[in-house]
Amino acid sequence: MAVEVIPTGRALGAEVRGLDLSKPLTSDEFEAVQQAWYDHIVLLFRGQKVSDDDLIRFSRNFGELDIAPASATDMAGGQALSRPEIWIISNVLENGKPIGALGDKEAEWHTDMSYVAEPPMASVLYSLEIPSKGGDTSFANMYKALEELPDDLRAAIEGRIVNHDSSTTSVGELRAGAGVVLDVRSAPGAKHPAIRTHPATGGKALYLGRRLNGYLEGYAVEESEELLDRLWAHCAKPEFSWTHRWRLGDLLIWDNRCAIHRRDRFDGSERRVMHRTQIKGDAPR
Known part of the structure; x- marks a missing residue:
């Protein structure tokens, strides 16, 4: 199946169809994905079944990866079982301790890790468990x-x-x-x-x-x-944004250099588990 790019019709974002990200991308496939990413800023791949190794391999097409910081790796159980390049974003508690970061609260508009000298160029987020409602992620161009x-x-x-x-x-x-x-x-x-x-x-x-x-x-x-x-x-005007409502197996990649994003809160009694990678960037100019 050929790679198909379907824009959201909003200020940014597109769904990419025809790719199984559990398999390596060919050079032609990655070229198509990269151009779509430059054109649309946020890309959505639905119905993926990827391991942490697959997620890392896909992310490395775009560049070198960051390692999860101490604030993430100091979490209990879950993070320790994951790869160093994987950040767990979750509200789940095991033995009374969080297995990941950010919990169930609303996350205000922001750019990932802009507070460092060389912020990440991109973030990749993959859904493993999602609540029945809430936890939507919005992006602005x-x-x-x-x-x-x-x-x-x-x-x-x-x-x-x-x-x-x-x-x-x-x-x-x-x-x-x-x-x-x-x-x-x-x-x-x-x-x-x-x-x-x-x-x-x-x-x-x-x-x-x-x-x-x-x-x-x-x-x-x-x-x-x-x-x-x-x-x-x-x-924050609506005309600059698009909101993604998560399904299991969704994978998103967004460009931190030209987008901001936020997350809606959700019911903390429901589980939400996402695995994230970050691709290194350079100093903004």
């Missing part, structure tokens, strides 16, 4: 968000640097060993341009990381807060 930014707001951030705070997770929890941020100007993390250029497509996109404790350098804190509030309200 930051190329389009920049293209439609009001002129005064674009002028205010052109050439500016955003400080990306590392103290909290995407569900708002304080990371182990991190202190409460009292002044956003000195929050720990990394500094990146507010507008970045995609190294493969050449497109320009907003690059904000996450709202909590963000700071737009060169402005008074009050001015930075006002500008960031306007930017995030703009990015």
Whole structure:
């Protein structure tokens, strides 16, 4: 079966059909997938049955993988049984301890690990267990968000640097060993341009990381807060987004360099288990 790419009809996202990701991709298949990814930012592969080794092999087509951080590998049982390149995203408790990260809370709009000097270029997420409802993942196109930014707001951030705070997770929890941020100007993390250029497509996109404790350098804190509030309200407009409702066996890959994403909360009494890989990137420019 030939590779078929079916756009969502929204601002981003496409389903790819005709591939069994438990098998290696041919060079022609990967070329088609990569071009579809550049074109649509988020790709969905439904009905997959892949092992951790398969997930790692597929992800490595795009580049070198990150290793799960201590915050993930310190979890009980589950993570220890997985490969070092696999991050378990789950609300499941075993012997009273979580087997994965992020639990069942709502995750606000963010870009994965933008608080490091060289953030991952992409994330791959595969569903093993899903709740009966909730836990949907939404994505927003930051190329389009920049293209439609009001002129005064674009002028205010052109050439500016955003400080990306590392103290909290995407569900708002304080990371182990991190202190409460009292002044956003000195929050720990990394500094990146507010507008970045995609190294493969050449497109320009907003690059904000996450709202909590963000700071737009060169402005008074009050001015930075006002500008960031306007930017995030703009990015969250429905016309820039697409929401994925998970099924078992769904596999998604998204481009962290030109998209933000969020997760809806779900009933914590139901199990949700996902396996994730991250593909290394470079410093935003």
